[in-house]
Amino acid sequence: MQWRSESIKTVRGAGDLRIGAERLARASRVRRQIEGELEALEACARALLRAEPMLRGSVYETRGKCGKRACRCRTGEGHPMTYVTWRTASGRKTRSVTPETHAAFAKPAEAYRRFREGRTEWTRRSKAVASLLGGLEDALALEVAPDRVEGNGRR
């Protein structure tokens, strides 16, 4: 873009620093995007803060053999069985879950799944904000007029 002649008469003063209307409009768009992300981030953080004790694992169903010699599961597809698998400091553990204890395991496992989802969202949106801040910096970067004063910068 062309500099107006009056903006290049001197190397000092506001006339030598400028920013186009298009860039200011872009800065406004980026600001609105950041504000949207911040609102979503706050909602995300509030949900994470409401977290209750959770089970770092999941409950799953499979089919298994009961071990009784006469049972038809020996040749068939097996009985439906429920297990819980969870993470400990020493590794992953698994145990069976009875219908009576199913809810006791499933509820905190579900809380864990939601917490992990929330953390993933938090990370994704935080990165988006960091990237948008880069965009804001670009949009707001002033252009500096070239040095046109005779003798300056030519020694």
Ligand SMILES: [Zn+2]
């Ligand atoms: Zn069986």
